[in-house]
Structure formats: C-alpha cells, structure tokens
Amino acid sequence: MLSTLKNAWKIPELRTKIKYTFLLLVVFRLGAMVPAPGIDIEIVRSIVEEAGLLAMFDMFSGGAFGNMTIFALSITPYITASIIMNLLTVAIPKLEELAKEGEEGRKKISQYTRYATVILALIQATGISVGLFRGALERPGAFNVIVLIMTLTAGTAFLMWLGEQITEKGIGNGISLIIFAGIIAGIPNGAINTFRLIRTGEIGVFNILIFLAIVLAIVMGVVAIQEGTRKIPVQYAKRVVGRKMYGGQSTHIPLKVNQSGVIPVIFAMSVMALPQTLTLFLGNESGFGRFVATWFSPNGTPGIFIYSILSAILIIFFTYFYTAITFNPVEVASNMKKYGGFIPGIRPGKPTTEYLTKVLNRITLAGAVFLATITILPMIILNFTNIPIALGGTAILIVVGVALETMKQVESQMLMRHYQGFLK
Incomplete structure (x- = not known):
C-alpha cells in the first residue's frame, strides 16, 4: 500500500x-x-x-x-x-x-x-x-x-x-x-482514554490483549474476504469474420466472495439507527424511547443480542440485494453467447445463467455470513470488556474495506496511465 x-x-x-x-x-x-x-x-x-x-x-x-x-x-x-x-x-x-x-x-x-x-x-x-x-x-x-x-x-x-x-x-x-x-x-482520543484507564486499573492488560487479537483477526479476515475471488473459466470459440479469425482464447469471470464491499454494513447500520431516530421526536424518557434503549441498544442485555441478530439479518439481506444489482447473471450469459463464449461443460444460454446464479449465491452466502459475524461478534465481546475505543467489527471492516478499495482505484489509474504512456 x-x-x-x-x-x-x-x-x-x-x-x-x-x-x-x-x-x-x-x-x-x-x-x-x-x-x-x-x-x-x-x-x-x-x-x-x-x-x-x-x-x-x-x-x-x-x-x-x-x-x-x-x-x-x-x-x-x-x-x-x-x-x-x-x-x-x-x-x-x-x-x-x-x-x-x-x-x-x-x-x-x-x-x-x-x-x-x-x-x-x-x-x-x-x-x-x-x-x-x-x-x-x-x-x-x-x-x-x-x-x-x-x-x-x-x-x-x-x-x-x-x-x-x-x-x-x-x-x-x-x-x-x-x-x-x-x-x-476518533482513534487517538479512544487510545488516550484506554491508557488512562489502564493506569488507574479500571481495565486489565488481558482485556487489551483480547481487543488487539480481535482487531488483528478482523483485519486479516477482511483482507482475505475482500480479495477472495472465484474464477469461472470461459472459452471463446474460433470464428471467421471476413479474412480474419477471432476467438479461441481462454479467460475467466472473476466472482468476488464479497461482491458488495462494505455497503451492506453501512446500509444495515443506517436502518438500525431508524428506531433511535424516532426517539429523537419522542424523547428518551417516553415509552418508545425506553423500549428502544432496552431492546435495540448495542449496550447491555438483552438489547445487545437483539440488536446483533437484527443487524446480521439486515447485513445478509443487503449483501444479496446489492450483489443482485451489481452483477446480472442473465446479462453476462447473454453477452457470452453473443460473442461465442461458453463455460466448459455448461451449455450457453439458460444453463449458463443458472450455473452463474448458483455459484454466485453460494459465495455470496459465505461473504454475507462473514460480514455479519465480524460486525456483531466483536460488538458483543467489546461490550463486556468495557474498552473505550469505539472501533468494533463494523468500524474495522469499513476502515480496511475503504482502504483496500481506494488503493485498488489508485492502482487501476496508475495502470491506465502506464498503458497510455506505452501507446504513445
């Protein structure tokens, strides 16, 4: 990087x-x-x-x-x-x-x-x-x-x-x-508060080690999932156009395990903030406000567990939803058939669409479950360690995911300019 x-x-x-x-x-x-x-x-x-x-x-x-x-x-x-x-x-x-x-x-x-x-x-x-x-x-x-x-x-x-x-x-x-x-x-201020609590003995060193281990595991997992790709082999048949022959090469369709990036997590967090938004009108002391604080709060029980379960469901839903928007198996299969491409062992047309949909659903499920796990599990663990650094799984996922996506854009622009210089 x-x-x-x-x-x-x-x-x-x-x-x-x-x-x-x-x-x-x-x-x-x-x-x-x-x-x-x-x-x-x-x-x-x-x-x-x-x-x-x-x-x-x-x-x-x-x-x-x-x-x-x-x-x-x-x-x-x-x-x-x-x-x-x-x-x-x-x-x-x-x-x-x-x-x-x-x-x-x-x-x-x-x-x-x-x-x-x-x-x-x-x-x-x-x-x-x-x-x-x-x-x-x-x-x-x-x-x-x-x-x-x-x-x-x-x-x-x-x-x-x-x-x-x-x-x-x-x-x-x-x-x-x-x-x-x-x-x-927010990281520097949280780190200062953490060291202050360590000095006063309110937080043990063991809790800090747990936190650092969680952060390291999440970062490694996010990088692995973000970079994980299922390559679908594609073969293009040879065809003659005029006096020239086209096709005959082999390539692949890269299906990312996490096709939607950090978008599902951001969407899910925004939806989960809606009950809290309603309490802005009614007040924290109202019946609805107390209900939200008890059952939909990421702090304390049983709110932390209900909040986590609903967040996981929304993350999985938005992962499938956003993936369906960004990748259309019908369109991909149609374009392959149009240019003489086919997946070895799979007939062009509808069978190709069904195969791509099946593979996409399987790897999307793995990516969605991973996103949900690293979002809610650290939230539950950190809730009981009382570390004052607001850097749970969601924050780490967003930070690492955005950093990776930004670096990829930088690399792609560098590559584009490299080719332009070569052509000149």
Missing part, C-alpha cells in the same frame, strides 16, 4: 488528485469542529454517553454528533436516501428504466437521491432540535430552533457535495472516505 502511494505520488495528475482528496477531508474535519448555534455542548455529551447507539452514531460522524457541530448529522441521511432509491429502483419500473439508460439515467437518479437526502436531513434535524436535544437549547424559541435545523441540514448537504467532489475529481469513493475519516479521527 505504501509502495503504491509512493509510486502514485510521482505521477503529477494522481498527485493532484491525492492532494485534492486530502484537502477536502481536512475541510470535513475542520467543519466537524465548528459548533452549531445555540446548543449547550455539555448537555449533548451527557445524553450521547448514556445512549449506546448514539455513541456509535457519534463514532461514524467523527465526534461531530457528540459535540453538536454543523456536521452533526454526518452523511447518514445520504446513505439512507441511497438505500431508499436502490429499493425503489427495483420496485418502480420508471426508475428501473432510468437506471438502464446509462449516464443520463444515473444522473437523474442521483438528483432524486440528493432531494431525498435534504428531506431526510430536515426530518432528522427537526427530531434533534425539538426532540432529543431540546433541553440543550440555550435559548428555546421558534427562531433558534429553525436556525439550528437549517444549519444541520446545510451541513449534511455540504458533506454530500464534498463526497461527490471527491468521487468525481479525487481518489476513491467520497462518501466512504468521509466515513473512513470520521472513524479514524
């Missing part, structure tokens, strides 16, 4: 993209330190520390939520809007047609996603202002509430723009990198 970055830095165009990406991430971190107007931060911090799910939300926002800054909502509304649009694309024929129209159709869907993001940000900001943190308002009043709502909504809209700019002009997926930067930003 370091070698790749070093080589990429030598290419002027890539160096510019890396600098641009880093600059926008710095803007994100600076914005995460600008407090929202009219809020008592100490009251907000006490509320966040009491609610386990809010602490996890604070981790993904890079501490912006716990400090109630202008980026307190983080990029979560955009992720939720993306989930909704992906589901509607499958359910509504008109949106499905737009998705198949190519670049123009995708631009239209992206526009709808932006509108949905602003609407969801308004809803969440209203819930925070008049619900969860209404007691933290220094000067309660309609005008101050409206200013706070507009500020938080504008912060999310700006983050969405930052993410899109990184994706378009920088390196990597902008939205994923913003989440990545938010998680990384």
Whole structure:
C-alpha cells in the first residue's frame, strides 16, 4: 500500500488528485469542529454517553454528533436516501428504466437521491432540535430552533457535495472516505482514554490483549474476504469474420466472495439507527424511547443480542440485494453467447445463467455470513470488556474495506496511465 502511494505520488495528475482528496477531508474535519448555534455542548455529551447507539452514531460522524457541530448529522441521511432509491429502483419500473439508460439515467437518479437526502436531513434535524436535544437549547424559541435545523441540514448537504467532489475529481469513493475519516479521527482520543484507564486499573492488560487479537483477526479476515475471488473459466470459440479469425482464447469471470464491499454494513447500520431516530421526536424518557434503549441498544442485555441478530439479518439481506444489482447473471450469459463464449461443460444460454446464479449465491452466502459475524461478534465481546475505543467489527471492516478499495482505484489509474504512456 505504501509502495503504491509512493509510486502514485510521482505521477503529477494522481498527485493532484491525492492532494485534492486530502484537502477536502481536512475541510470535513475542520467543519466537524465548528459548533452549531445555540446548543449547550455539555448537555449533548451527557445524553450521547448514556445512549449506546448514539455513541456509535457519534463514532461514524467523527465526534461531530457528540459535540453538536454543523456536521452533526454526518452523511447518514445520504446513505439512507441511497438505500431508499436502490429499493425503489427495483420496485418502480420508471426508475428501473432510468437506471438502464446509462449516464443520463444515473444522473437523474442521483438528483432524486440528493432531494431525498435534504428531506431526510430536515426530518432528522427537526427530531434533534425539538426532540432529543431540546433541553440543550440555550435559548428555546421558534427562531433558534429553525436556525439550528437549517444549519444541520446545510451541513449534511455540504458533506454530500464534498463526497461527490471527491468521487468525481479525487481518489476513491467520497462518501466512504468521509466515513473512513470520521472513524479514524476518533482513534487517538479512544487510545488516550484506554491508557488512562489502564493506569488507574479500571481495565486489565488481558482485556487489551483480547481487543488487539480481535482487531488483528478482523483485519486479516477482511483482507482475505475482500480479495477472495472465484474464477469461472470461459472459452471463446474460433470464428471467421471476413479474412480474419477471432476467438479461441481462454479467460475467466472473476466472482468476488464479497461482491458488495462494505455497503451492506453501512446500509444495515443506517436502518438500525431508524428506531433511535424516532426517539429523537419522542424523547428518551417516553415509552418508545425506553423500549428502544432496552431492546435495540448495542449496550447491555438483552438489547445487545437483539440488536446483533437484527443487524446480521439486515447485513445478509443487503449483501444479496446489492450483489443482485451489481452483477446480472442473465446479462453476462447473454453477452457470452453473443460473442461465442461458453463455460466448459455448461451449455450457453439458460444453463449458463443458472450455473452463474448458483455459484454466485453460494459465495455470496459465505461473504454475507462473514460480514455479519465480524460486525456483531466483536460488538458483543467489546461490550463486556468495557474498552473505550469505539472501533468494533463494523468500524474495522469499513476502515480496511475503504482502504483496500481506494488503493485498488489508485492502482487501476496508475495502470491506465502506464498503458497510455506505452501507446504513445
């Protein structure tokens, strides 16, 4: 990875993209330190520390939520809007047609996603202002509430723009990198708190060793699954076009064990945050708020187990869902048949589609179960070790997954420029 970055830095165009990406991430971190107007931060911090799910939300926002800054909502509304649009694309024929129209159709869907993001940000900001943190308002009043709502909504809209700019002009997926930067930003503070607790004897060295072993195992597992690929051999028959002969070569279709990357985990965490979002309107002391804190909280029992089971189910579902969107066995089989390709031992057409679907379902199940396991198992273990580093399986999965995907994009751009130089 370091070698790749070093080589990429030598290419002027890539160096510019890396600098641009880093600059926008710095803007994100600076914005995460600008407090929202009219809020008592100490009251907000006490509320966040009491609610386990809010602490996890604070981790993904890079501490912006716990400090109630202008980026307190983080990029979560955009992720939720993306989930909704992906589901509607499958359910509504008109949106499905737009998705198949190519670049123009995708631009239209992206526009709808932006509108949905602003609407969801308004809803969440209203819930925070008049619900969860209404007691933290220094000067309660309609005008101050409206200013706070507009500020938080504008912060999310700006983050969405930052993410899109990184994706378009920088390196990597902008939205994923913003989440990545938010998680990384919380590590130093968590490490300091951990060493402080070790010195006071509140946490044993054995617990730290368990934590480090879990982190190492997760990192190794994520790399293995992310890089794991099932290669389906494909043979192309020889055909004569005019005076030239085409085909006759052997190749393969790479089916990744984890075709969807970290997207299912991010989607699942966003859905699991919905009950907590509803409590923003009703308050933690309401009947619904106490029910969520007891049964859907990642801290304490029995909430930790129910939360983990539901998270696992959602991760498996979104893994299959996102894989079905990104890889279409019918289309692949049709293209193979069109150009004279076939899988040895499998007839072209429908048998090829059925074979690809069967293989894809099997390896996707392995990837989905792995994602669910490394997400919920460390969460349960760390819940009983009381280590104050908010870096469970979900965070490690996102950090490692985003790092690998970003490096692959860097390598692909380097390879593309290598071929361009060769052709010149």
